[in-house]
Each structure stands twice: as C-alpha cells, then as structure tokens.
Amino acid sequence: SGELYCSLLNPRNVRFESINMKNVLHWSAPEGTGNGVLYRVKYSVYGVGKWIRKPECRNINRTWCDLSSETSDYEEQYYASVKAFLNGMSSDWVETTRFNPLTDTKIDPPMVSVSSTDKSISIILTAPEKWKRNPKEESVSLLQVYPGLQYNVSVLNKKTKKRWFFSISNHTLVVPWLEPETAYCVSAQIHVTTPILDSGFSKEYCIATLKDKTK
Amino acid sequence: EEALPPAPQNISILSTNMKHILTWSPVIIQGETVRYSVEFQGEYERVYANESWIPISECSLITATLCNITEDISATVAYNLRVRADLGARRSEWGTLKGFFNRNTTSLTPPVMKVIADGYHLLVELEDMGPAFQFRVLYWKKGQERRMQQKVVKEVSSVVHLDTMEAGAEYCVKAQSYVEAINRSSSFSQTQCVRAQGDTSMWL
Amino acid sequence: TAGNKILHFGACRVSMSMAEIRAGFTAIKANIQARDSIRTLSILSYPHSLHKVNSSDRCCITHHLFNFYVDKVFKHCRTEDSYVNRKISSIANSFLSMKRKLGQCHEQNQCVCGQESTEKFKQILANYEELNVTSAAMKSLGELDILLDWME
Numbered sequence: 209s210g211e212l213y214c215s216l217l218n219p220r221n222v223r224f225e226s227i228n229m230k231n232v233l234h235w236s237a238p239e240g241t242g243n244g245v246l247y248r249v250k251y252s253v254y255g256v257g258k259w260i261r262k263p264e265c266r267n268i269n270r271t272w273c274d275l276s277s278e279t280s281d282y283e284e285q286y287y288a289s290v291k292a293f294l295n296g297m298s299s300d301w302v303e304t305t306r307f308n309p310l311t312d313t314k315i316d317p318p319m320v321s322v323s324s325t326d327k328s329i330s331i332i333l334t335a336p337e338k339w340k341r342n343p344k345e346e347s348v349s350l351l352q353v354y355p356g357l358q359y360n361v362s363v364l365n366k367k368t369k370k371r372w373f374f375s376i377s378n379h380t381l382v383v384p385w386l387e388p389e390t391a392y393c394v395s396a397q398i399h400v401t402t403p404i405l406d407s408g409f410s411k412e413y414c415i416a417t418l419k420d421k422t423k
Numbered sequence: 424e425e426a427l428p429p430a431p432q433n434i435s436i437l438s439t440n441m442k443h444i445l446t447w448s449p450v451i452i453q454g455e456t457v458r459y460s461v462e463f464q465g466e467y468e469r470v471y472a473n474e475s476w477i478p479i480s481e482c483s484l485i486t487a488t489l490c491n492i493t494e495d496i497s498a499t500v501a502y503n504l505r506v507r508a509d510l511g512a513r514r515s516e517w518g519t520l521k522g523f524f525n526r527n528t529t530s531l532t533p534p535v536m537k538v539i540a541d542g543y544h545l546l547v548e549l550e551d552m553g554p555a556f557q558f559r560v561l562y563w564k565k566g567q568e569r570r571m572q573q574k575v576v577k578e579v580s581s582v583v584h585l586d587t588m589e590a591g592a593e594y595c596v597k598a599q600s601y602v603e604a605i606n607r608s609s610s611f612s613q614t615q616c617v618r619a620q621g622d623t624s625m626w627l
Numbered sequence: 628t629a630g631n632k633i634l635h636f637g638a639c640r641v642s643m644s645m646a647e648i649r650a651g652f653t654a655i656k657a658n659i660q661a662r663d664s665i666r667t668l669s670i671l672s673y674p675h676s677l678h679k680v681n682s683s684d685r686c687c688i689t690h691h692l693f694n695f696y697v698d699k700v701f702k703h704c705r706t707e708d709s710y711v712n713r714k715i716s717s718i719a720n721s722f723l724s725m726k727r728k729l730g731q732c733h734e735q736n737q738c739v740c741g742q743e744s745t746e747k748f749k750q751i752l753a754n755y756e757e758l759n760v761t762s763a764a765m766k767s768l769g770e771l772d773i774l775l776d777w778m779e
Binding site for chain 2 (some may be wrong): 644646647651693697698701704705709710712713716717719720721722723724
C-alpha cells in the first residue's frame, strides 16, 4: 500500500487459546508500548501455507482475535500471525506455533443435573458442545469429537464427609441405597484417554435425599 | 602413562511394577572419586540407526552406582544398557548389561488395597502404581463365590465405588494390577471382607 | 491412565500404546515443529487428507505408514538436544513394536491393500521426496499428531 514503516518491537506471546474448540488468537502488546498500537492478523492452513488476512481483525487495538470460524475444521492444523503498527512504525509478523484444534483445545467440565428420591440420587451429565458459528447451527457434542470420552463422578456425603468416585462411559448414574434426609454433593470431570485431555471438575451440585416414605 | 579405570562390572536391572533401575558395582580407586555415565540402545537403534547409543543425561558423570532408566525404557522391545567409569580425563571401556532387557519381564505385585463398607455401599481404595497400571477388582457375596463380579478400575484417584450390598450381608474383594502395554497381570491381593449395615431380616 | 488402544482393522486387531506415543510426541512437538519452516507442504495431509481414506484401506495405509516412519523418518531426526533424542527413541521403538504387530496381520492377509491406499501412500512418498532427507524426516515427525489423530 506504499506506506513507509520503520521498525517497532514485536507483539509478544502470540498463541491460540482454545476452549471447546472456540479458538481465539491472543497476544501481548510490544514491550514498552502504551495505547495507540494497532494490529493486523492473518492465518494459514498447514500444508497449504497461503496466508489469509482476517478483515475483522485489521487495524484493531485489542489484543485478541477470534479465529474459531477459520479454524473450525479440526482435521486441519493452522498457524496465525500478528503485526503491530504505531506512529508510522511496524513490527515483524509474529507467528504462533502450529495449532491442532483436536489436541490443543481445553474442555469445559460437563453440565451436571441431580435429582433425588428418599434413598437414591440420579445424576445426568452433559458434555459441552463444540463451538459453533451461530446458535441456529446444528450442535456438535464433544462426545462426537472424542468417542473415547468418559466421566469421573465424585459423590460427597455431607454428613459423613466421605467421598466416592465413579468412572462411567454413559452419561447417567443412579446411586441407590442412600440415607434419607442426607445432603449429597456431586461434581464431575470429563476424561479423554487419547489424545490426553481432561476437563477440570465441575462445581459441586448438592441435593438432599427425601424423608423415608416407609417411616 | 596412567592406567585407565576398569569398566564397571555386575551390571544388572531391578525392575518392579514398571520401574526399572540399572545398578552396577562401584569401581574402587583409592583416594579418587569415580564418576559413571549410562547409555541405552533400543531395538530400533540397533536395527535401523547404525547401532547408535543414546546417553541418559540424568545419569551422566554421576557418583551413584544406580540409574533410574524407567523414562527411557518406554517401549516393549529389547534394550541394551551400558555404563562407563570416568576418573578425571581418563575413561574406562564400556561395561554392558549381559543380555537384553525388555520391560515385559518386570515383576508385578498386587496392589495395596483397602475395602470399605459405607452403609449399603461397597468401596475400594487402591494404591496409585503409576500411569501404566489398571486394576481388575473381583467381588462377591460371601458364600456365593460362583457369582463373582468384576470391575476394571483405571482411575485410582480415591475411594472407588464398586456396588451396593444387601443389608447385613458380608462381601469379599480381591484385586490384581494389570499393565496393558505389556499385557500382563500381577497375582491377586489378599481377600478382604466387610459387612453391610443393617440386619439380614430386612431382605426376608 | 494407560490409554492403550485396541485398533480394529477388519479382522486385524492390534493393541497399541497410543497414550505413551502421544505423551512422547507432546513433550517434543513444539521443538520438532519449530524446525520445520515449510508451511506450503504437508507430507501426510496433501493433497488428500488421511481422513478421506475409506475404511477398507485403513489397515494397509497404517501398515505402510508404520514402515515409512520406521524405515525413513526416525533415523534422520537426530538433534543436538539429548532430551529430544530420547523421546524420539521412545517413539521409534514403540513404532517398531507396533509395526511388527501390524506386519503379522499383513502376513495373515488381514490387511489388504486396495488401489486407494496404494495411491495415497505413493502421494506421501512423493511429498517426502520433494524435500531433502533431513527436512522431510523432521516434517514427517512433526506431523505425527496428524497420524495419531487419524488412527484414533
């Protein structure tokens, strides 16, 4: 474009941050620069190599750019790159490492819903969905992306303070023969063996068993 | 010209539960500190990479006479191991392990196990033996050995739930460790029995 | 956990310690991929992704690829970094162990090679021969996750 640019320090720590395959490019401003720095972003598919500019992230002053749409095919791998501009100066293009959406994403904990009777609790787990462009788009569960996905479930008896663990492959679990009128707290984690991916444990969902009907 | 230190002798491997330790006899030279370096060679290196050897940096120029080689023996193939003694600038010949070592010869011990009855629930706590291990847990109602049930436990983070028990009944449990990578199991642990809460009349 | 996988290729069933290979590769992935500056060529993915191979040819392609990595890749990936070399050795020896298991299936005719797998593997070799040996080997090693993702 004929613009003349002197050199500016490079953006730092350019990397993808991905959760449930929502793939966002993040970076830090060049050292010592305050406000006013603008950025441009481009990305490429590994093996194709042609750099493609991201128009929505041209001359932006924020330090992130959502590339989920451009990197949604998780059978491909990607690079992204950022360049900084300030007062007629510009930095080099700074690239990420090669990004593999399948192995480099983090997975949220499952959703947990709990119900109870007088002597049992029923737990239903729902794996998070893969990121999608818009709400109308068909949902893809991470269960479909990672067929070997399992759940680790922790059940805490609030009265005895004893915690039990269950490892299950399907998404429901009934724990029978519990004590009536007792509070139980449930938390669950997703566990994928290969590639090695574990979510954190969900927050605890507590519920009390009901009064004993026979009494 | 000063003599070279002798090559280390009695090189052997202690391998238990997929932890492999290389040991050798010390080279004794009065008033001197002898240091040792260890290298390994997998079947791949022997057959496809010109019989090359790979140094283990954690066991380079060490004074100890043992080296934990677990991290490097990470395939089920035949490995060669060798040790050399260094005395200042002088270096011994390599002492080589007699025969190959394959991790599928590791000795496997049964897991340390604690069986718990919590109300009507049968639970087990298993020792964490490392990422290579799973556990086959067998449990049965006392007197009904022929109706033995099995659970494969891969995560040993804490107290693992096995099953619910009939009120007042006694249940027995035993477990063995299993390593998928070498497709071998340990012997079974001692059997432990616990009793469920309540009295058996509840079930009549 | 152990993360062994029983891979089913029709009648051929092979137990593979995928988690160990994954762990070894993950430990050196950034180091190895940083040595590959060629973005316009992929050994395994272009022009046709492995994911487009039909299932009847999966066993043959896998068998070819294990031979390819054992015969042509690992030995040319020696680096100046002892830690990286140890991890490469770990992966190479695991591949050798699995290549042998797949070879048994191949000998028992449970791993039939169709035209598609033959064509696909020819393409992979052609991609490989476009570069000098060391660059091709390092790029192939850097694409190991593409192979593992596809196998799983």
